[in-house]
Amino acid sequence: MTRHSSLSSTPCGSLKGTFKVPGDKSISHRSLMFGALAVGETRVFGMLEGEDVLATAKAMAALGAKIHRDDDGVWHVEGRGIGGLCEPEDVLDMGNSGTSARLLMGILGSHPITTFMTGDASLRKRPMGRVADPLAEMGAQVSCRSGQRLPLMVRGAATPMPIRYKLPMASAQVKSCILLAGLNTPGETTVIETEHTRDHTELMLRHFGAEVRVVQTKEGRETTIVGQPELVAADVLVPSDPSSAAFPTVAALINPGSELRLPGIGMNPHRNGIYITLKEMGADITLENERTEAGEPVADLVIRASKLKGISVPAERAPSMIDEYPILAVAAAFAEGKTVMHGLGELRVKESDRLSAVANGLKACGVTCEEGEDFLIVEGNGSAPLGGGTITTHFDHRIAMSFLVMGMAAQQKVTVLDAEAIDTSFPGFATLMNGLGAGIS
Numbered sequence: 001m002t003r004h005s006s007l008s009s010t011p012c013g014s015l016k017g018t019f020k021v022p023g024d025k026s027i028s029h030r031s032l033m034f035g036a037l038a039v040g041e042t043r044v045f046g047m048l049e050g051e052d053v054l055a056t057a058k059a060m061a062a063l064g065a066k067i068h069r070d071d072d073g074v075w076h077v078e079g080r081g082i083g084g085l086c087e088p089e090d091v092l093d094m095g096n097s098g099t100s101a102r103l104l105m106g107i108l109g110s111h112p113i114t115t116f117m118t119g120d121a122s123l124r125k126r127p128m129g130r131v132a133d134p135l136a137e138m139g140a141q142v143s144c145r146s147g148q149r150l151p152l153m154v155r156g157a158a159t160p161m162p163i164r165y166k167l168p169m170a171s172a173q174v175k176s177c178i179l180l181a182g183l184n185t186p187g188e189t190t191v192i193e194t195e196h197t198r199d200h201t202e203l204m205l206r207h208f209g210a211e212v213r214v215v216q217t218k219e220g221r222e223t224t225i226v227g228q229p230e231l232v233a234a235d236v237l238v239p240s241d242p243s244s245a246a247f248p249t250v251a252a253l254i255n256p257g258s259e260l261r262l263p264g265i266g267m268n269p270h271r272n273g274i275y276i277t278l279k280e281m282g283a284d285i286t287l288e289n290e291r292t293e294a295g296e297p298v299a300d301l302v303i304r305a306s307k308l309k310g311i312s313v314p315a316e317r318a319p320s321m322i323d324e325y326p327i328l329a330v331a332a333a334f335a336e337g338k339t340v341m342h343g344l345g346e347l348r349v350k351e352s353d354r355l356s357a358v359a360n361g362l363k364a365c366g367v368t369c370e371e372g373e374d375f376l377i378v379e380g381n382g383s384a385p386l387g388g389g390t391i392t393t394h395f396d397h398r399i400a401m402s403f404l405v406m407g408m409a410a411q412q413k414v415t416v417l418d419a420e421a422i423d424t425s426f427p428g429f430a431t432l433m434n435g436l437g438a439g440i441s
């Protein structure tokens with residue numbers, strides 16, 4: 001797809017109102033994949049209808065699941081059972097979505113079928129060796145383009161072997177890939193992580209009836225899946241996405257006089273690092289009606305404009321807010337003092353090299369910052385930065401939304417190139433924000 005539309009945001013004054021943030025992307029992907037592997041009909045309420053999740057839906061349908069959306073917006077997935085996926089007739093196009101590609105590779109790795117997979121220009125640059133290597137240990141054949149990139153071919157193992165695998169990097173996608181390959185593997189497959197990444201795969205596999213054990217040992221957090229269970233269809237209630245909610249949250253914090261209410265935001269403790277960090281910076285964010293919905297903690301967020309101060313964000317918090325550093329960097333540009341962020345190496349292999357995309361964007365808006373191999377330091381002076389930049393997003397939705405938020409409160413408008421990338425995770429972002437008082441056009 002050719003993408004070339006730009007959007008600009010202008011200083012807008014206070015934002016007010018209640019905002020229904022779309023469904024969680026990680027949970028939406030998994031509901032379609034696990035529904036396709038379950039016996040019976042899974043219903044998904046509140047699914048994110050962004051391009052990334054729709055790429056997963058299309059792929060699971062090409063693998064034999066029956067998927068449709070009813071008139072009330074509920075998605076129905078009729079599964080094939082573990083081991084029951086059929087060989088797709090054509091190449092699977094995972095679009096912009098690393099989660100779709102890597103989790104699906106795990107599923108395919110233990111199905112005795114051959115599948116070809118590709119993605120857009122951004123996804124074709126991202127590393128796939130991190131999943132191809134453990135899948136090869138389990139007996140799958142994965143042939144990638146040079147540099148372990150997409151397009152690639154997965155020939156699933158006819159007799160997959162369980163492994164015990166220590167993750168070389170903090171990645172929920174790699175962890176999930178191996179656990180999903182373990183689903184159709186006899187015996188027990190174990191993944192060890194030294195940093196605790198998001199645990200939606202573990203929680204949701206249990207919800208669908210699989211046995212997943214987690215123990216903490218001196219090696220790290222060990223997650224074991226018992227192979228070849230029968231997954232049973234289940235209803236999934238998708239909470240609103242805390243990663244998407246971070247954009248209106250920061251927009252409200254930096255626009256004096258703002259007050260926003262964001263109902264039903266997922267508050268999984270391995271996803272909420274941005275809210276802890278913003279509060280440490282002095283943000284007025286209140287959690288109301290804290291509750292558990294379908295196994296996930298959820299709360300209504302009330303956000304009021306606040307004076308922010310720079311802080312040092314601990315590196316070990318990075319996995320719980322890995323997608324939120326671009327918008328945190330924007331918040332830091334409005335804060336008083338230095339915000340120091342460490343442990344950001346993984347940002348270099350997302351939809352873009354987010355570390356340099358953020359640093360370049362901040363500089364284009366007159367913000368002083370220092371980019372290191374795996375750190376970023378942003379210097380704010382407690383007032384609105386100059387703005388006025390034109391931002392290269394590299395088709396990265398989070399870079400696009402972050403700098404549109406910057407333009408809402410900077411001194412001059414900010415223009416973001418290739419803003420259509422926003423539809424991958426947050427369709428309707430500009431319309432929803434404008435409904436609260438933003439000026440995005």
Ligand SMILES: O=C(O)C1=C[C@@H](OP(=O)(O)O)[C@@H](O)[C@H](O)C1
Nearest residue numbers: 026099170171172173174322323
């Ligand atoms: O498992 C998931 O749903 C995700 C894991 C993270 O990626 P990594 O596992 O590469 O850190 C995150 O950046 C991505 O947006 C979604």
Ligand SMILES: C=C(OP(=O)(O)O)C(=O)O
Nearest residue numbers: 096097098099100323350
């Ligand atoms: C990194 C992201 O997603 P993915 O890896 O699925 O492309 C993201 O949404 O910020």
